[in-house]
Amino acid sequence: MNKNLTNEEFVNSYLDNELSEIDRLDFENKLLHDSELREEYNFQKDLVEGIKETRRLELKSRLSNIPINTPLYQTVGFKAIAVASISAGIGIGAYYMLSEDDNLQLSDINITQNQIIQTEENDIPLIPEAITPIFKEEPTEEIIMDVIPQEKPKPEDVIVKNTEVKEEAKIVQPNVIQPNVVEVFEEEDISSADIDNENQINNLDDIKENLESTVEIATIKDKRNKFHYKFFENKLYLLGSFNDMPYEIIELNSSSGKSYFLYYNESYFKLKTDQIKPAPLVKIENDSLVNELRIIQSNQK
């Protein structure tokens, strides 16, 4: 240690980690016996702790001032308005249908109801599922069919309404089933088929892991599918309460193609890329595969 250093400088150098190993030990030894040095040390330690605490409070204050936007459709007010709108819509519909001089406006009213009900059912609107024609369960038709028969309209009205609904459905449905898309899925089929058998993945020599998954991921709150997934247009949809707990997607590149796994709540789940309809997530029970995935996961961090 430089003998010319004052206690103040000595402590300052120590707290700033500027001392050599020998000087540091020397300092710590003196600290035990030299009361003046200890007094100086405690004083400067208070300064440093004060600086740290001030910065901590500053950062917390910064965080507190960040506006957190709750999406409109998740607000209680919006849901109340939506429910009120549905009730009003049904009431108006019933009024027109049950009145003597009901006419062409019926179909319009039904379509409006349907749109509101859809928004209410799915917390996140505008998801591909709602516009995918390949799914048999079309919420659009189900809701309309549920509502209309209860109102017991005249037979002529039913014909008019059904026609209107079908026309509307055609407008909404995009041409999603394109030959190109199907080909991509078929390719994925072939690649994923090899590793469908969990044991085959144990040979990791030719597998490159990638935790920074290249697939686009979306989480959707879905009341019907509480722990499901699907792939659609190279995008992975996780259906359920996935915003409440962290999850990880593990992407493996092998000679036979890419395959994906979900890590959630300390369990692993296989994700098949050809799964275009919502399917329940099934936990992988094969211990050796789970261990391999765990190793891959930890290696990638």
Added chain:
Amino acid sequence: MKDSEVLNKISIGDESALDFLYKKYYRMMTNLVIKNNGTEQEAKDVYQDPLVVFWQKAASGNLVLTSKISTFLYSICLNLWRKELERKSRLVHDQKDGAQYSNHESEEKAKIVHDCINGMGETCRKILSYHYFDGLSMTDIAEKLGYANTDTAKTKKYKCKQKLYQLVKSKYSKSDFLD
């Protein structure tokens, strides 16, 4: 923004990465508390504290991350909230005792120092915070504060520390800081 990008930004003291993380995981972390008998304010505290510690560790390069950031934060929030619930349940049975007294003096000292720091100029506050809390290198500090070189930052830091030192000493007698 990927985790690696976030960590890179934090390592150079880019606070926008902190804002990003806060917004991204706000619902996830606060729901953890709110759904387990916590209030919104408690949820904020339980989320903000580990996030600030995460920032400090990541900025100073003292963080070895073995999981995703979200997993890391979630596990800390979970533990913190469990501890807080345990503390609350203990408080129901135990009355506060004299232990509060022993902390009184150190709290007062901390307030004195806090007031002195806030009485300094912004540049000094920043340079001292970046050095002692964020653990940024003098090169990073020089870059962040627009100094010509590292030596300028070092000199500035030394002067600021001296200023704080004198400020605190002049306001309070030495006995305030004796054990």
